[in-house]
Amino acid sequence: MSNHEVDLFDIAHKEREEQSAFRRTVLCCGSTACLSGGAQAAMDAIQGVVTEKGMAQDVRVVATGCMGLCSRGPLVKVRTRGEEDVLYADVDAGTGRRIAEEHLGAGKPVEEAQLSLQHPFFARQVRVVLENMGEIDPNRIEDYIAHGGYRALRDAVTTMTPAGVVGVVQRSGLRGRGGGGYPAGSKWALLAKATSDQKSIIANGDEGDPGAYMDRTVMEDDPHRVLEGMAIAAFATGAVKGYIYVRAEYPVAVRRLEQAIRQAKRHKLLGKNIFGGEFSFDVEIRIGAGAFVCGEETALMASIMGQRGTPVLRPPYPTERGLWGHPSMINNVETLANVPTILRRGADWFADIGTETSRGTKVFALAGKLQNTGLIEVPMGITLREIIEEIGGGVPGGKTFKAAQTGGPSGGCIPVKHIDTPMDYDSLMALGSIMGSGGLIVMDDDVAMPEVARFFMRFCMDESCGKCLPCRAGTNEMHELLEALIGGRGTAATLVRLETLCDVVRTNSLCGLGQTAPNPVLSTLHYFRSEYEALLVPEGAHLAGLPGAHGAPGAPGAPGAAGASGQAAGERSA
C-alpha cells in the first residue's frame, strides 16, 4: 500500500479496540435541541461523578448526535458490555448525577428517568441516513470509520467502475429527498454523460422549509456521511470539485463540515489520488445569507457564484450548464446521505424497503401538536396514522388530530379523513400535497386553516426573489386577499379572485417557489372550504353605515372601491 492510501481497516480496528476497552459508554445527545434543554450541564454532571468516583477507566462519556426524541431531551443512553442499552429522557444535572452514581456506580438503573427503547417512537424506525446518530462522536473521523465509514467509497473507487456505481444508485430507486423526488440515478447518469473536466457536485444544504431540520442534523451530527456521499457521486460522474451550500443560519453545521473536510483531507480521503487511484476530489463549503429561494438549483448556483439568488430559465439544466458554465449536479444532503449505505449494503437491500415507486426510507422532522416530536426515519409507505398515533403518541391535551402539513410552503395538508394514506411521493401528490424535504407539522382543532395558508403565503411573499411578475406581485396580492378574508373583509368575490390568482401564479411563475406557492391555499381550500366560507361577509358589507352609501350591493351611487372586500356592481370579471 502506497503512503497515499489510508488504511481504513487499521483505523477502524484501533478505534474499536479503544472503545471496547471501556465496559460502559454513556452516549449523551449533543444536538441542538438537547443542548438548549441543558444537555451540557447533564453531561458535565455525569462526567464529574465518573471522574470523582474513579470510574474514568471503565466509563467513556461521549457527546453524540441526535437521538431523535427531541421533545424529551436531554437524552442519555447507557451502554454496558453484555447488557441491554438503557435510555434516559429529560436528563438534567441532578438526574445526570443520579445516573452516574446509581447506574454507573452501583449498577442500578434509575427507573423513574428511563424510557423504553421498545417504544414505537424508536421501534418503528428504520435508520439508514440516521444510522450513526446517537452512536458516534461527530467530531471524530475515527468513530465514523469504526462504524463502517468510507468503506463504500473505498470499494467504489478500488473495485467498481463509475458506470457501475451509477447503476447501483439507479437500481436502488433512490429519489431526490429535497422534495422534488426526481430519480437520483437519472441525474447522476446525466452528469456522467456530460463531457467536461470541470464537473462539480453540489450538496444542497439550504434547507429553508420552516419546520425542517433533517439536513441540519445530518450535517452537524454525521458530516462525514455527506462527504462520503459526495465523493462517491463525484467518482461515479467524473466530477472533480464539490461544494456544500449551507444556510448561514446553521453555523454549527458549517463548523462541523469544515472540521470533517480537514480530517478527511488529512486522512487522504479527499484531495488527490484517493485510495491511490486516479480519482481526485476536493470539497468546499459555501455559505448562504438568508434566502429561501437559494434552495432552487439555479438560484443556489448563482449564490455560489456570488450573485443575487434569482433563478434562471431551464433548459439549460445544471448538468449541461452549471457553475461557471460547467456541468454541475445538485443533490440534497439527505439524498447524498443515503448513498454510502446503499453502496455498502446493496441496491436491492435499499429497494426492498419502502414501496414500488418510493424506495428506501425518509427522514421526517415531526413537529407541532404531538406528544412526541423530533427526528424520525421511517420506511416509505408507512401510513400517516402510524406516524401520528404510534410514533408520535397522538395529539396531546385531549385535542383531536385535524391535519398534517407536508412540503412546507410548497406543500399541502393531509386532513384526518386521509390519515391512512401511505407516506410516499405519489400518494401525497395525489392528495394535493408533496413529500417535500421532510417537515411534518401536525395540527389540532385549535389551528385555523386559512391562517395556515396565510402563514405560508407570507413566507413565499417574503422569500420571493422578485424577478418574475406572477410570483412577485401574485404572492403579495394573495397574501392581501387572505388577510382580508381572515380580517372579516372578504366576500365571495375575494375567494374567486384568490382562486384565479392561484391558477395564474402556479401556471406562469418562473421557478418552483412561485409555482408551488399557491399549494397551501389550494390544499386548505380543497379540504377546509367551509372555514373560508365562514369568514365571508356579504358584498358591500364594508359600506354599511357609511354616509351616502345605500349599503346594499348594486345600489345606485354605492362607491365602487377598488378594494379586496368589494367592487361596484356590474364589474367585468378579471
Next chain:
Amino acid sequence: MSVLPTPGAGAPRPPRSPERPADDPRVALLTTQLKKVRYRADALIDVLHAVQDIYGYLSPDVLTTVADALELPPSRVQGVATFYHLFSFEPRGDHICTVCTGTACFVKGADALLEGVTDTFGVPKGGTKEDRSLSLLEARCIGSCGLAPAALVDGVIVAKATPERLVEALRTALATAPAAADAAEATDADGGAA
C-alpha cells in the same frame, strides 16, 4: 471529554468603537479576508459576511471598498447586499432577540412572543430600538422545532418560550453589558487546526 457547541452561536460580534479613519484595525481585518478569498469576485457573499462580522453592518463606504477590491460594479454589490436578509445596513442593537417564526413555532404561538417583546420594549419588528439597546429579528426557522416556540436572546435559545419568560430573559440581558464576543463561542474537539 468533548465539548458541546452552543446552539445559535454565530461569529463573534466585535465591541463597538468610535470611527477611526486611517488606523482603523477593521480595515486590516477586512484586507485579511479579501486576501483569503484571493480577491475573487464570486466570493462577494463571503466578503459581505466578513464585513458584517467586522463592522457589524454594511455601510456605503465599506461597500465601495469591497466593490473596488473585487473589481465589481457598485450596482452589482448593492444588488447582492440588499438581496440577502442576513445583511444589515444599520448597526444592530447591543442585544439581539430573534424569534423563530417557523411553522412549528407559528403553530405554537410565535406571534404572541413577538407581540410581547414589541409591546414591552417598544422595539419594532425587524428593527432596533432608538437607543440601540435592543434589536428584534425574526428567523425563518432555527431548527429547534421540538422546542417550539423558540427564541434566541444573544444567541442563547429560550426553549418552549412564553411571552413572560422571553421578556424576563430580555430584561436580564438588557441589565448586563453588551454581549461579549467570546461568551457564546465554543471550540471543536479539533481546535480548528488544519
Next chain:
Amino acid sequence: MAGVNLRIDGIEVEAPAGENLMQAAARAGIRVPGLCQLDGVSVVGACRLCMVEVAGTPRPRPACATPVVESMDVSTDTPRLREHRRVLLQMLLKEGQHVCSVCVASGHCELQALAAELGVDHVHFNPAPTRLVMDLSHPRFGYDPSRCILCTRCVRACAEVEGAFTWGVASRGRDTHLVADLGDPWGEATSCTSCGKCVSACPVGALFEKGTSVGEREVPRALVATLTARRQRESAREVLK
C-alpha cells in the same frame, strides 16, 4: 443550414435553428406579447406575458426563451392564455402608480398599448401603497420608480451594450427596485456615461428625458437593437486597423 419546421397557431413556419418561438411567430405575422424582451440584449423571461402553449408539454412555455423544435405545435392566443395575460397586466398595474393621463409616455407606452389590446381597463386588485420618489438628480434624464415595471431592459442595456453597469436590481420580492451604483441618486452615480440607452430601452414612462411633458416621450426604440447588430456585424468584418 436546414430550417426547423413547426406550426404556430395553425400556420406552418420555417425558422432557422436557434431562433426562439417569439421570433419564429413574427415570421408568421404573429406578435406574441411581451414586455421584458428587447432586441439587442439578453433574454430573462421575467414578465411571463409571452407564455404560449406547446402541444405535449404540461405547462405553457415562455416564447422568448423557448427555442424552436422540429414539429412543435404552438398556440399563442388561447382563451386561457389571454385570460392569464389580463390578470398579469392587472398585477403590473397594481404594483405601481400607472396614471396615463399625466404620464410622459402616454401614447408611446408598451404597457398601455398592451393593456388596450387585451381589453384591460380595470384593476381588480388592491393598489400597492407607494412610497416611491422620483429621481430627478441626473442633468438629462429622470427616473420614476412608480412607473417601473421591473422589466430590467435598462439594466441589461446599460450592462451589455454600454458596459457601464450603472443600473442594478436591489432588494427582493415586492421590495425589488432599481438602484444606480450603490443606491445613489442617479446624478451622483459616477459610473453613468449619460448615453441614454436605458431611456431608449424603457418600455414605459419610468425613464425619460427631462423637459418632456405628458405624452411627449418619444424614444428611438430600436436604438439598442441597432447598436448591438452593428457591433456584431462590424466585429465580424475584416477591417484593417
